[in-house]
Amino acid sequence: MMTSLRFAFSWRPARTVLSVGLLWLGLAVVATPAIAALRVVTTTEDLAALVREVGGDRVVVETFSRGYQDPHFVEPKPSFILKLVGADLLVVVGRELEIGWLPPLLTQSRNARIQPGGRGYLDASMNVRILDIPTGQITRAMGDVHPSGNPHYWLDPANGRLMAMAIRDKLTELQPGDRAFFDQRYADFDRRLSEAERRWEAAIAPFKGAKIVTYHRSWPNFTERFGLNVIGYVEPRPGIPPSPRHTFDLIAEMRTQQVKVVLVEPYFDLRTPEAIARDAGARVLVMPPSVGGTPEVSDYIKLFDHLITSLVAALTAGR
Amino acid sequence: MDLSILPFLAAPFAASLILTGIHAYLGVHVVERGVIFVDLSLAQIAALGGTIAMLVPAFGGDPHAPGVYWVSLAFTFVGAAVFSLVHSQEARIPQEAIIGISYAVASAAAILAMSHSTSQSEHLKEMLVGNILAVSWEQVLKTTALYGAVGAFHFVFRHRFLLISIDRARAVAEGVSVRFWDFLFYASFGFVVTSSVAIAGVLLVFCYLIVPSVAAMLYADRIGPRLAIGWTMGTVVSVLGMFFSVQFDLPTGATIVCTFGLVLILMAFAKPLFRRGRLARPG
Numbered sequence: 001m002m003t004s005l006r007f008a009f010s011w012r013p014a015r016t017v018l019s020v021g022l023l024w025l026g027l028a029v030v031a032t033p034a035i036a037a038l039r040v041v042t043t044t045e046d047l048a049a050l051v052r053e054v055g056g057d058r059v060v061v062e063t064f065s066r067g068y069q070d071p072h073f074v075e076p077k078p079s080f081i082l083k084l085v086g087a088d089l090l091v092v093v094g095r096e097l098e099i100g101w102l103p104p105l106l107t108q109s110r111n112a113r114i115q116p117g118g119r120g121y122l123d124a125s126m127n128v129r130i131l132d133i134p135t136g137q138i139t140r141a142m143g144d145v146h147p148s149g150n151p152h153y154w155l156d157p158a159n160g161r162l163m164a165m166a167i168r169d170k171l172t173e174l175q176p177g178d179r180a181f182f183d184q185r186y187a188d189f190d191r192r193l194s195e196a197e198r199r200w201e202a203a204i205a206p207f208k209g210a211k212i213v214t215y216h217r218s219w220p221n222f223t224e225r226f227g228l229n230v231i232g233y234v235e236p237r238p239g240i241p242p243s244p245r246h247t248f249d250l251i252a253e254m255r256t257q258q259v260k261v262v263l264v265e266p267y268f269d270l271r272t273p274e275a276i277a278r279d280a281g282a283r284v285l286v287m288p289p290s291v292g293g294t295p296e297v298s299d300y301i302k303l304f305d306h307l308i309t310s311l312v313a314a315l316t317a318g319r
Numbered sequence: 320m321d322l323s324i325l326p327f328l329a330a331p332f333a334a335s336l337i338l339t340g341i342h343a344y345l346g347v348h349v350v351e352r353g354v355i356f357v358d359l360s361l362a363q364i365a366a367l368g369g370t371i372a373m374l375v376p377a378f379g380g381d382p383h384a385p386g387v388y389w390v391s392l393a394f395t396f397v398g399a400a401v402f403s404l405v406h407s408q409e410a411r412i413p414q415e416a417i418i419g420i421s422y423a424v425a426s427a428a429a430i431l432a433m434s435h436s437t438s439q440s441e442h443l444k445e446m447l448v449g450n451i452l453a454v455s456w457e458q459v460l461k462t463t464a465l466y467g468a469v470g471a472f473h474f475v476f477r478h479r480f481l482l483i484s485i486d487r488a489r490a491v492a493e494g495v496s497v498r499f500w501d502f503l504f505y506a507s508f509g510f511v512v513t514s515s516v517a518i519a520g521v522l523l524v525f526c527y528l529i530v531p532s533v534a535a536m537l538y539a540d541r542i543g544p545r546l547a548i549g550w551t552m553g554t555v556v557s558v559l560g561m562f563f564s565v566q567f568d569l570p571t572g573a574t575i576v577c578t579f580g581l582v583l584i585l586m587a588f589a590k591p592l593f594r595r596g597r598l599a600r601p602g
Contacts, residue, residue, distance in 0.1 A: 075573070076450055076571075077452075077569060078324050078565045081327045082323060082324055085327075104454075105452075108327055109327075237433070240434045241430075
């Protein structure tokens with residue numbers, strides 16, 4: 001009797017401790033997702049780089065299109081749907097860049113949070129400076145026209161800052177507890193970007209107004225920002241080979257205007273631009289327009305470091 | 320394998336089953352007639368129609384406008400008419416030549432039309448090359464109804480279609496209007512292919528059409544068993560292809576195409592095992 005009573009007394013506190021412990025454990029398990037990192041999916045590596053700058057270790061970022069791929073054409077894989085299913089936030093370039101492949105996947109994911117217009121959907125182009133927006137009626141004579149403007153807007157660091165700001169606001173909205181953290185990381189990125197911008201502008205300053213030809217219209221924001229003068233395009237329409245007249249006129253124009261550099265994105269065939277450059281006495285420069293385009297371009301600031309360095313080298317050699 | 324992907328593969332899998340159903344059957348005709356590339360050619364003609372329709376200001380350059388679909392269907396019927404006429408007029412010219420020429424000219428004409436289009440060429444590629452991973456249930460149901468109708472039509476007139484495909488000379492001798500039935504065949508075929516390509520893309524549709532039929536010919540001569548083998552192979556390959564696609568995270572359409580090739584090779588190697596019930600000797 002005595003022993004059994006003593007056993008009962010000694011057992012009760014242990015049980016209390018155990019149940020309280022279990023309760024806490026349960027709470028911790030339930031509470032963990034709320035304080036865990038936000039799951040962010042981006043369509044391109046440029047967006048992923050900016051999300052990392054602002055979100056740090058409070059976000060887990062995954063991306064679909066690699067920097068060396070053409071973001072217009074992405075071959076969807078089953079894992080894309082799973083990433084979308086689990087995402088808290090989807091960041092897109094917008095301006096119809098992803099129109100060929102993203103919408104059906106997004107519908108398939110049935111993740112209501114990240115549908116366009118949802119809280120977890122961020123179109124990074126909404127507050128940046130967009131070029132080439134057609135005004136008035138679009139006619140065939142205008143050639144290749146993106147009705148909502150040129151989607152390669154991240155190639156101006158001023159836009160990169162605005163995009164980072166939009167990302168900061170969105171992350172804060174989704175995870176208000178980390179406001180100070182995101183603010184601090186954004187401020188740090190802003191400071192480093194401003195420093196870098198002065199460095200890039202100084203490097204390119206001697207070549208202000210330099211005339212170049214680009215393969216496709218991927219660089220208007222970049223060339224506007226750094227004072228380059230694009231006098232023509234190798235392939236005015238994607239996927240359509242240029243007519244002999246266009247090629248002939250372009251070579252003649254390059255000769256008269258003393259163009260020394262033809263900029264080509266890494267996912268285009270080099271044969272046509274190389275033939276044109278050879279005839280016009282210029283050189284072809286392959287430049288990745290995105291983070292991850294080459295292994296050393298691992299973040300947003302390094303992207304411009306790489307672009308400016310290789311461009312300056314090519315322009316110097318062409319002098 | 321991550322099982323949470325399965326609900327998202329249900330619609331693509333259902334789509335692959337309908338594709339197997341109609342294409343393995345049409346494939347028997349296509350292989351018998353020796354017009355292997357007719358689907359690529361008709362798909363390209365349909366795409367040309369779509370491209371030209373997008374130049375019409377009334378459709379506003381929208382590849383999904385209903386008018387665009389009808390124009391591309393009309394082009395398909397013109398192609399069907401050409402194929403059925405050429406066959407009966409000049410027996411010396413192989414029909415594959417006409418099909419090849421149509422393919423090349425239609426592709427080039429689409430490029431010319433695109434160079435006058437204001438909208439991005441991405442739209443056109445999107446229209447030409449569907450992605451089976453992104454197929455919706457709505458598309459699956461619509462396509463099922465469409466293929467059901469075409470399948471029923473072919474079932475009702477199966478004797479006539481098969482007679483012309485397998486023994487053309489006898490059909491002519493029996494006084495069948497070969498030219499008319501040829502047109503019906505190519506028109507219904509073009510109808511199916513145009514929709515299939517929008518779902519699954521050119522490569523995958525070609526495989527669903529030709530590979531099961533060829534694989535079946537390795538093992539059977541009569542139409543019934545050939546259809547059974549073709550349907551089984553199409554289904555097995557769809558399951559396997561989707562499994563590989565998930566397991567190794569590869570683009571689904573291309574994975575199924577390669578699985579078709581792999582399974583066909585295996586079936587060809589296994590064939591001697593079935594012959595006269597003994598193992599084949601090497602060499």
